[in-house]
Amino acid sequence: MLEIRNLHVVVEGKEILRGIDLSIGPGEVHALMGPNGSGKSTLSNVLVGRPGYEVTQGEVRYRGRDLLEMKPEERAREGVFLAFQYPVEIPGVSNAYFLRASLNAMRKHRGEEEIDAVDFLGLIKEKMKLLDIDMSLLNRSLNEGFSGGEKKRNEILQMLLLDPMLAVLDETDSGLDIDALRIVANGVGTLRSERHAVLVITHYQRLLNYLVPDFTHVLIEGRIARSGDRALAQELEQRGYGWLEAEQAQGSA
Amino acid sequence: MTAGPAESAFLEHFAALEAGLPGHGLPWLEDLRREASASFRELGIPTTRLEDWRFTPLTTLAKTPFQPAQGAREISPAAIESHTRVIGSAPRVVFVNGAHVPALSSVGELPPGVCISSLASALAREPERIEPHLSRCADHKTRAFTALNTALASDGLFLELAPGAVLAEPLHVLFVQTGEDPPIAAHLRNLVVAGPGSRALLVEHYIGSAQGVYLTNAVTEIIAGRDSRLEHIKLQQESENAYHIAGLSARQEAGSQITSHSLSLGGRLMRFDIQIMLGGEHAHCTLNGLYLARSTQHVDHHTTIDHAMPHTTSRELYKGILDGSAKGVFHGRIHVRPDAQKTNAHQSNRNLLLSESAAINSKPQLEIYADDVRCTHGAAIGRLDEDALFYLRTRGIDLEAARSLLTFAFASDVTGLLPIEPLRESMESFVRDWLSGGQGTR
Numbered sequence: 001m002l003e004i005r006n007l008h009v010v011v012e013g014k015e016i017l018r019g020i021d022l023s024i025g026p027g028e029v030h031a032l033m034g035p036n037g038s039g040k041s042t043l044s045n046v047l048v049g050r051p052g053y054e055v056t057q058g059e060v061r062y063r064g065r066d067l068l069e070m071k072p073e074e075r076a077r078e079g080v081f082l083a084f085q086y087p088v089e090i091p092g093v094s095n096a097y098f099l100r101a102s103l104n105a106m107r108k109h110r111g112e113e114e115i116d117a118v119d120f121l122g123l124i125k126e127k128m129k130l131l132d133i134d135m136s137l138l139n140r141s142l143n144e145g146f147s148g149g150e151k152k153r154n155e156i157l158q159m160l161l162l163d164p165m166l167a168v169l170d171e172t173d174s175g176l177d178i179d180a181l182r183i184v185a186n187g188v189g190t191l192r193s194e195r196h197a198v199l200v201i202t203h204y205q206r207l208l209n210y211l212v213p214d215f216t217h218v219l220i221e222g223r224i225a226r227s228g229d230r231a232l233a234q235e236l237e238q239r240g241y242g243w244l245e246a247e248q249a250q251g252s253a
Numbered sequence: 254m255t256a257g258p259a260e261s262a263f264l265e266h267f268a269a270l271e272a273g274l275p276g277h278g279l280p281w282l283e284d285l286r287r288e289a290s291a292s293f294r295e296l297g298i299p300t301t302r303l304e305d306w307r308f309t310p311l312t313t314l315a316k317t318p319f320q321p322a323q324g325a326r327e328i329s330p331a332a333i334e335s336h337t338r339v340i341g342s343a344p345r346v347v348f349v350n351g352a353h354v355p356a357l358s359s360v361g362e363l364p365p366g367v368c369i370s371s372l373a374s375a376l377a378r379e380p381e382r383i384e385p386h387l388s389r390c391a392d393h394k395t396r397a398f399t400a401l402n403t404a405l406a407s408d409g410l411f412l413e414l415a416p417g418a419v420l421a422e423p424l425h426v427l428f429v430q431t432g433e434d435p436p437i438a439a440h441l442r443n444l445v446v447a448g449p450g451s452r453a454l455l456v457e458h459y460i461g462s463a464q465g466v467y468l469t470n471a472v473t474e475i476i477a478g479r480d481s482r483l484e485h486i487k488l489q490q491e492s493e494n495a496y497h498i499a500g501l502s503a504r505q506e507a508g509s510q511i512t513s514h515s516l517s518l519g520g521r522l523m524r525f526d527i528q529i530m531l532g533g534e535h536a537h538c539t540l541n542g543l544y545l546a547r548s549t550q551h552v553d554h555h556t557t558i559d560h561a562m563p564h565t566t567s568r569e570l571y572k573g574i575l576d577g578s579a580k581g582v583f584h585g586r587i588h589v590r591p592d593a594q595k596t597n598a599h600q601s602n603r604n605l606l607l608s609e610s611a612a613i614n615s616k617p618q619l620e621i622y623a624d625d626v627r628c629t630h631g632a633a634i635g636r637l638d639e640d641a642l643f644y645l646r647t648r649g650i651d652l653e654a655a656r657s658l659l660t661f662a663f664a665s666d667v668t669g670l671l672p673i674e675p676l677r678e679s680m681e682s683f684v685r686d687w688l689s690g691g692q693g694t695r
Contacts, residue, residue, distance in 0.1 A: 048647045051639070072646035081647075088644040092662025098648070101658065105649035141662075158648065 001026050001197045002047075002067075002166055007058035009039075009046050016042040018222035019058070024166070029198045031208055031233055034219035035241045040201045041085060043219070044170040048082040049075055062166065077109040079165030083155035083172050090142040095154065098142045099124060099161060106162055127160045131187050148175035156187045167191055168199045173207035185210030205237040220248050258318040260298050263438070264290075266321050267404055275373035275408060279380050282387075289393040289403035296397040308582045308614045309524060309553045314496050319438035319468050322351035322407060326431045330357060333460075336427060336490075339679040340456055343422040344369055349429045351407040351439030357427075366418030366451070368411070372442055375411040382413060386446050390474040390502035390530070398498045398524075402472040406442035409471075414451035416478070423454040423486075423673055432465015432492055443473040447481040449506075454484040454672065459499075461492035461519070468496045475503035477511055479533065484512045484672060488680075491520040493550075500526045507533030507562070514671055516680060517544040517552055518687070527556040531565035531593075542571035543667040545687055546579035547611075553582035560593040560626075569600040572667050574660060575611035585630070586618040593623050600630040605637065605663050607656075657688045 002024040009017035016039045024030050034040050046053045047060070049072040060067040062080065070078065090098070104114045115123070128135060131153050143151050152172055159167055169188065173181055188211055191198060200211060208216075208230070216232040218225045218241070225244045226232065236244075256264065267290040276282045298315045299306040328349055330337075337345060346369060347357035353371035360369050368375075376383055393403040410426045428441060447453065459469055469491060477483055491497045497520040503511055517523055529538045538558060546552045552575075558567045573581050583602045604613045617630040637659050645655035664684045671677040 050643055071652075072643060073649055073651045076647050076649040084644070088638075088640045090638075090641050090644070090659070090662065092665050093658060098645075098658075101650055101654070102645075102648035105651070105654075109649065162648070 001063055002199075003061040005059050007046070007060060008056045009042055010054045010056050011042060011052065015056070016222055017046070020219075020222070020224060022217065022224065024197045024199060026197055027194045028215065029192065029200065029211065029213045031213035031216045032199060032201045032219055033203070033205075033216060033233060033236055035245070036203070038219040039222045040219055041170055044082055044168050044201055047075075047168055048072055048080060073105070076162075077106055081159050081162060081164035081167045083152070083159055083167070083169045085171040085174070087143050087151045087155055089144045089146075091144050093142045094138070095140055095142050096124070096138040099158065102158065103161055124157075124161065127157055130160070131157055132183050133157060149177070149180050152176055153180065153184065156184050160187055160190065165195065166197050166199070168201065170201045171203060172200075173202055173204065181207060182210055205233045208233050218244055220245055223248070256297065257315040259315045262318040262320070263401055263405070264294060270321055270405065274405070276376035276380055276383075279376070281384055282376070282380070285388055286404045289388075289400045292394055292400035293397055293404060296395070296400060299397050305555065305584075308580070309522070309551060311522070314468065314522065317436055317466070317468075320433075320435050321405075322437045322439045325349035325352040325354045326433070328357070328429065328431065333357065333427060333429060336458065336460055337425065339676045340423055340425040340673060341675060343425055345425040345427065346371065346410055347427045347429065348408060348441065350431055350433070350437060351441060353408050364419060364421070366415030366448075367420045367453075368413040369424060370411050371408050372406070372411045372444060373408040382446075383411065383444065386444060386474065386476055388474070390476065390504050390528070391472050391500060392502070392528075396500070396526070398470050399472055399500055402440045402442060402470050402500075405440040406472070407440060409442040409444070411443075412445045412453065412455065414447045414453055414481070416448040417450045418448065419451065420453040423456050425456045426458065428457075428459045428469065428471070430461040430465060430467045430469060430492070430495065432462035432467055434466075436466040436468070438468040438470060441469065441471040443471070445473070445475040445483070447475070447477050447483055447509075449478040450480045451478065452482045454486075456486045456488065456673075456676070458488045458490070459497060460490045461495050463492055464494055465492040466494045467492070469498070471499040473499075473501045475501070475511065477503060477505045477509040477536075479506045480508040481506075482510045484514075486514045486671065486673075486676070487516070487525070489515070489517045489519060489523060489525070491523070493519065493521060495520045497523040499524070500528070502528045503538075504530045504532050505536040505538065508535045509533065510537045512539040513541065514667075515540075515542040515554070516668075517542070517554070518683065520550065520552075522551045524553040525555070527554070528559070529557070529567070530559045530561060531567065532561050534562050534564045536562065537566045539567070540569040540571070541667050541670050543664055544571075544573045544581065545664075545684070546573070546581060547576035548579065549577070550579045551581075552579070555582075555584045555586075557586040557588065558598065560587070560589040560596040560598065563593055564595045565593060566597040567599070570667065571602045572663065573602075573604040573613060574607065574664060575604065575613055576607040578608075578610045580611070581613040583613065583615045583632075584618065585616070587620070587628060587630070589621040589623050589626050589628065591622045594625045596623060596626040596628065598626070598628045602632045603663075604634045605660060606634065607636075607660065657685070660688050661685060
């Protein structure tokens with residue numbers, strides 16, 4: 001589904017990603033781990049087309065297409081979704097209005113009828129219940145004054161609503177308490193199917209206790225230092241990132 | 254300096270029209286008009302050399318020899334239906350080209366103590382009810398257009414509320430200009446006298462034919478008695494070639510509350526001066542405003558809130574959206590007098606510039622002479638938030654739709670405060686339409 005080859009990315013004149021290779025197939029859940037500043041969020045931002053991220057080498061193919069050629073809204077409509085680490089607050093745009101506008105943009109793209117307000121409300125309430133989100137969040141301005149946990153859950157709500165092919169979760173676990181973590185993991189778990197793929201970016205292994213990855217990758221200084229299965233995540237939890245950093249430093253010396 | 258064409262024309266109008274103006278023969282009114290015309294002769298049409306007009310050149314206006322309005326031209330109820338519908342079946346007073354049109358107006362049964370009439374007919378019938386109030390708030394001595402208005406006003410609304418009277422329905426006052434050639438000037442004068450404990454909601458609404466060149470020069474005075482509650486909505490939807498100069502002057506007594514909403518959506522050049530005197534303890538005013546301008550439109554708001562007594566409060570929120578080569582001016586003055594302890598005032602002016610060549614000059618002016626007060630202000634000029642635009646796009650919403658969504662959200666802070674639901678919906682759809690490049694739902 002997603003093929004990343006030799007990806008180099010420069011942000012504000014500094015090379016952050018220095019040759020990433022990563023392949024994600026349908027039905028797979030991948031975990032991308034790594035210390036702060038290793039380039040995890042840069043990768044997620046590049047995948048959704050944030051302006052200011054310059055790809056200097058390499059390519060990203062998504063379901064056979066050149067992902068980097070597509071506008072952010074096209075990527076979304078074609079099924080790429082990022083749950084942001086820091087969702088933006090947008091005063092004056094109600095959450096409900098936004099969610100419906102977003103869903104309708106997807107439906108229009110698929111040649112489907114727009115969903116009316118009543119059907120939409122039924123659908124969204126069901127998903128909010130699943131994620132244990134307070135209904136009052138619907139009528140509030142998007143993310144404005146939401147707690148950290150509410151923002152993260154609202155991201156997962158969007159994910160469930162839009163039903164993406166490829167979901168990228170950028171540090172969704174940070175700032176969540178253990179109950180919220182379980183609820184979010186269960187929500188993401190519903191995406192686990194032959195059609196979907198998930199890339200979980202995280203600093204800790206916590207979320208992975210609930211959302212067990214098929215593959216684990218460790219990003220260090222803009223390169224994937226090691227790939228493995230679930231056991232690698234557990235090993236990192238015990239040993240930290242230092243030994244891999246040391247190995248990488250040796251390798252490049 | 255010799256008078257330009259507009260100035261000369263106005264000076265001629267004084268002599269030519271005097272005998273035909275409402276209330277002619279009332280000595281106090283004749284004195285007032287002569288005094289006002291002398292003021293205008295002295296002041297002339299303001300130039301950018303005056304601090305208050307520094308950013309608003311009236312060069313083109315001053316070159317236009319406006320004709321006096323010659324009374325109402327006949328228009329059908331259908332022509333104004335789209336504008337009256339949004340206020341509903343409430344009492345309505347309609348003026349066309351400066352003249353009251355009873356056939357289009359309908360006041361119906363009014364609650365006890367509520368008097369609605371045209372200023373001209375009130376002056377003919379019971380001038381003693383007008384005399385104590387007219388020109389007590391608006392300043393015709395230093396303000397040229399107020400002087401012009403005081404000397405030449407042909408008509409306008411007179412609303413009087415007896416103590417405790419409540420006008421629950423909105424009162425719709427519609428001013429139509431038909432855009433005659435040669436261009437005419439209509440000077441409209443509205444007077445609201447609200448007795449103690451009274452309540453009313455008033456919509457002052459200006460519209461014009463799409464292409465018409467004309468001048469609307471309007472002055473509204475409000476005397477808000479003790480503990481009265483007044484809500485005032487001004488909708489400015491003049492023609493795209495029109496000049497709109499307006500003033501709202503209010504004096505508030507103790508415990509009174511005025512909420513003003515100003516939506517400035519049309520006109521080629523518009524200027525609105527608001528002057529609120531909080532003249533009694535615990536008087537409060539709220540000023541909400543939204544202005545939209547594009548192409549070469551010029552929109553200028555000057556507001557002054559005078560905290561003259563202790564425990565007075567004010568809240569002001571003005572927002573502007575400017576596109577094309579539009580120019581905006583906002584000047585918000587808050588004056589706190591030495592005795593006005595415990596004043597609480599907050600002012601905010603936020604502007605969104607949608608193009609490189611649009612510009613705004615925003616200036617807060619706080620003059621505080623008391624020490625135990627709380628006054629805050631904020632002014633912002635910005636563009637759409639890039640992070641917010643990106644976020645919306647990652648959810649499938651295309652760039653154009655995302656821009657329009659954010660711009661609409663910016664405006665909805667103000668439109669959302671409109672107290673009449675059909676009007677709020679109509680204004681929101683006007684803003685949406687305007688954002689998509691249309692004329693707005695006229």
